[in-house]
Amino acid sequence: MKTNKTRLSDKCLFYLFIFIISAIPLSCNILNIDNIPTSAERGTKYKIILKDDSGYMTTLFGSNLVRNAEIMIKSNMQGTEYNLTTDSNGVAEVSGIISDDYLVTANRKMLPGEMKIINGVSRGDIKLTNTNERIIRLGPAIGNEVTIHMEMVIGSSPIVISEIYACGPPGSGLYYHDKYVEVYNQTDTVQYLDGLLVVEVFANYSLGIRYGNDPDYVHSKNIWKFPGSGKDYPINPGQFVVCAEDAIDHRINAPNSVDLSHADFEFYKDDAPDVDNPNVPNMLRVYQPYGNDWLIGGEGDALVISNCPSDSIIPSGDQFLIPIKSVLDGVEYLKDPTRLDLKIMNSAIDAGATGSIQFYTGKSMERKSSTITPRRILKDDNNSSVDFDILEHPTPDKYH
Ligand SMILES: [Ca+2]
Ligand SMILES: [Ca+2]
Ligand SMILES: [Ca+2]
DSSP: OHHHHHHHHHHHHHHHHHHHHHHHHHHHHHHOGGGSOOHHHHHOEEEEEEEESSSHHHHHHSSSBOOSOEEEEEETTTOOEEEEEOOTTSEEEEESOOSEEEEEEEEEEOOHHHHHHHHSOOOSOEEEEOSSOOEEEEBGGGBSEEEEEEEEEESOOSEEEEEEEOSOOTTSTTOOTTOEEEEEEOSSSOEEOTTOEEEEEOEEGGGTEEOTTOSSEEEEEEEEEOOOSSSSSEEOTTOEEEEESSOSBGGGTOTTSOBOTTOSEEEOOTTSSOOOOTTSOEEEEEEOOSSSSOOOOSSOEEEEEEOSOGGGOEEETTEEEEEGGGEEEEEEEESSTTOGGGOOSOTTTOSSOEEOOOTTSOOEEEEOEEEOSSSOEEOOSSOHHHHEEEESSOOTTSOO
């Protein structure tokens, strides 16, 4: 009996121990009040009001309020998405949400018939969108109304960045030469890559300087361009094009990596001991005074493609400036994509960030599809927090 009692009390102590251990993180969570929505804020009803700066709505409806617009808001902290539609007063309401910064995408497709009334031309590729005011804060301290301004934009970019692979493969030490950026033609016509710039956005981390607030220019110290002088390098409708750091079969050195020996283009740094696959045309270095190869961050960075002629970029100290108006597409990735305060790219190009990928995990960032018929169109709301998925393995030259 004594033995049993001892066993019993040992068991009780054991369970008590387990209970205490498991209660510690629980109590830590409870104390982390910032993350727990109060019932007061959950009960608040927020009004999001859309106003049109283009004049279209006033022409059509006698008021600049934007009716029948689709709004997607996404909680930065929790990732929860809410889809809303504005009423005839340009208002969408949302309630039951926590205080947070929200990424906002507001779109109002203009119908061909509406465009016919506005300027006599019936076309279906025009929309109103929130080019600014891409991140809003909702919470009791801010009031319960937010106004967002909409501008007219024509379609989305014909060529978009469809994938960025940058972290390096697993199981091969510090191997990271298999990075690539992939672009995609999502139109139904042939486009040309000739002369387009691939630009890494610069931030001076050692001095804590980011240039994302510059409303006019992307700052860069790493600028490359596609070869060709006009129509030498077509990209067909629905075609993916891979620009590899090195166009070799990386599986020879890193078994879990990818074969990039058939990549479409290769970054070849002619002033460095870089490899040059003679069968793969080289990306031309416009400016990258450092390093032995094209280099982008493994866990965080930002890339844009621009149609600015390479002789029109503007020197500025040890950097060059690329007009934001020339940017076709841009993607930012962060080690922690919720830390939008650490963004280095202007939020008009990319309001959010993808990422959350650790070094040497072989993971890749792929733009989502918004539709696949009659052809694949990729999601491009200029917000990588909602436009991208993380893949377990890279998919050079194709969709996952
Ligand atoms: Ca190279
Ligand atoms: Ca080559
Ligand atoms: Ca791909």
